[in-house]
Amino acid sequence: MNVYDSHKMADVMATVGYSLTDDYINADMVILNTCHIREKASEKIYSELGRIRQEKMRLETIENRKMTIAVAGCVAQAEGEEIMARAPFVDIVVGSQAYHQLPELLAKADRAANRAIALDFTPQEKFDALPHSSQNPGASAFLTVQEGCDKFCTFCVVPYTRGAEYSRSFAEIIDEAKRLADSGAVEITLLGQNVNAYHGDGKTLADLIHTIAELPQIQRIRYMTSHPRDMQDDLIEAHGNCAKLMPFLHLPIQSGSNNVLKMMNRKHDAAFYLDIISRLRQARPDLAFSSDFIVGFPGETEAEFEETLELVKQVNYSQCYSFKYSPRPGTPGAVMDDSVPEEMKVERLARLQELLFAQQLAFNQKSVGKIMPVLFDRKGKHEGQLLGKTEYMQSVHLTSAPEFFGAIAPVVITGAQQNGLSGEIIQNNMVRAA
Ligand code: SAH
Ligand code: SF4
Numbered sequence: 001m002n003v004y005d006s007h008k009m010a011d012v013m014a015t016v017g018y019s020l021t022d023d024y025i026n027a028d029m030v031i032l033n034t035c036h037i038r039e040k041a042s043e044k045i046y047s048e049l050g051r052i053r054q055e056k057m058r059l060e061t062i063e064n065r066k067m068t069i070a071v072a073g074c075v076a077q078a079e080g081e082e083i084m085a086r087a088p089f090v091d092i093v094v095g096s097q098a099y100h101q102l103p104e105l106l107a108k109a110d111r112a113a114n115r116a117i118a119l120d121f122t123p124q125e126k127f128d129a130l131p132h133s134s135q136n137p138g139a140s141a142f143l144t145v146q147e148g149c150d151k152f153c154t155f156c157v158v159p160y161t162r163g164a165e166y167s168r169s170f171a172e173i174i175d176e177a178k179r180l181a182d183s184g185a186v187e188i189t190l191l192g193q194n195v196n197a198y199h200g201d202g203k204t205l206a207d208l209i210h211t212i213a214e215l216p217q218i219q220r221i222r223y224m225t226s227h228p229r230d231m232q233d234d235l236i237e238a239h240g241n242c243a244k245l246m247p248f249l250h251l252p253i254q255s256g257s258n259n260v261l262k263m264m265n266r267k268h269d270a271a272f273y274l275d276i277i278s279r280l281r282q283a284r285p286d287l288a289f290s291s292d293f294i295v296g297f298p299g300e301t302e303a304e305f306e307e308t309l310e311l312v313k314q315v316n317y318s319q320c321y322s323f324k325y326s327p328r329p330g331t332p333g334a335v336m337d338d339s340v341p342e343e344m345k346v347e348r349l350a351r352l353q354e355l356l357f358a359q360q361l362a363f364n365q366k367s368v369g370k371i372m373p374v375l376f377d378r379k380g381k382h383e384g385q386l387l388g389k390t391e392y393m394q395s396v397h398l399t400s401a402p403e404f405f406g407a408i409a410p411v412v413i414t415g416a417q418q419n420g421l422s423g424e425i426i427q428n429n430m431v432r433a434a
Pocket of ligand 1: 037038155156157158193194225226227252253254292293294323324325326327328
């Protein structure tokens with residue numbers, strides 16, 4: 001979602017004559033878009049800001065040019081005043097629901113040699129005010145359909161930084177999808193903090209998926225992140241009856257222990273989750289799953305942690321994200337006793353990851369020898385290198401066929417690693433050019 005938001009900020013700034021640059025050290029304006037989800041992500045911003053400040057000072061003293069520094073995103077939303085106090089060289093602080101105001105904030109900061117801050121919660125106003133994008137979205141595009149969250153898991157800052165659940169209008173989303181398709185997108189990933197809670201104009205996420213699937217240019221549809229409680233019947237069925245909906249689903253559970261799930265206020269138990277997984281597999285037998293896990297939540301015992309390992313074995317994931325619990329200011333978790341010692345969190349994370357990585361490698365190894373359609377949506381670091389994704393979200397590297405950039409091509413998979421696959425293009429015709 002931060003990538004999507006960053007593109008939207010670039011669209012907003014384009015209306016006042018700014019364009020994107022790779023050369024930030026000579027930029028007129030640097031916007032640091034931030035993440036508040038874990039402490040590590042949050043802490044990084046001050047070291048980043050320190051680096052940007054040096055370039056600002058160099059430009060101002062040696063070249064007599066101004067560099068405006070803005071901090072955007074969820075850290076700005078949560079700690080805006082603190083950033084202003086701790087980093088006096090920051091000109092603008094703009095929260096995640098206020099970035100449509102960037103041009104005004106810039107004018108205000110310029111006018112009075114002043115500083116500007118905007119932390120309002122107005123998602124509707126934001127989406128109404130955002131201009132249509134003039135950027136090329138690339139072959140794989142993001143589209144935010146829903147923002148915010150009303151679930152209040154006890155570890156999570158999202159309900160405080162992104163605000164209450166908000167669904168965009170159905171027609172507006174379909175318009176944006178059409179524009180993305182017309183400008184070259186082959187894949188659309190529908191985004192939301194709680195994307196399957198989407199309920200714009202009385203429609204569901206499944207309705208959005210079926211309508212977008214009618215766009216001939218769009219070959220692949222994905223969505224994230226979903227909550228197990230919001231996996232409604234029509235969405236489960238869509239995995240069986242919408243061929244463009246990709247056979248990979250990120251469905252986080254966080255823990256396999258019912259007691260920990262209750263302490264996390266996840267609003268369901270492990271059996272509920274496993275039942276959804278099995279219904280999804282009935283709808284689409286080759287569906288691959290990923291999840292997020294948190295180890296060391298306050299009070300988590302060894303036996304409860306082992307229940308997570310058991311659940312992982314039962315589901316058999318194709319890939320996962322896993323984190324040590326990090327207390328976040330303002331959440332109910334932050335006042336619970338952070339009782340699992342750091343060494344134990346480290347040890348549990350290592351044991352969980354050993355299992356997850358083995359499952360990921362085994363999943364990838366099953367692809368060797370198969371012919372898989374791969375969407376090449378990114379260029380690699382080296383000349384001629386392309387990076388792509390299979391339908392199951394596995395990464396594929398290719399060095400030999402740069403002409404496939406932006407297209408889906410059939411690849412014979414020759415090797416598997418934990419993180420991805422290697423392969424070769426087998427025939428010289430594109431399945432679909434962007
Ligand atoms: N809406 C999604 C999650 C969004 S946050 C859901 O309900 O699953 C992304 C992931 O960050 C979470 O799934 C969780 O695993 C992790 N996370 C969030 N807060 C955390 C915290 N305080 N400590 C450690 N990990 C956290
Ligand atoms: Fe955070 Fe997801 Fe829980 Fe909402 S559902 S509070 S975003 S973890």
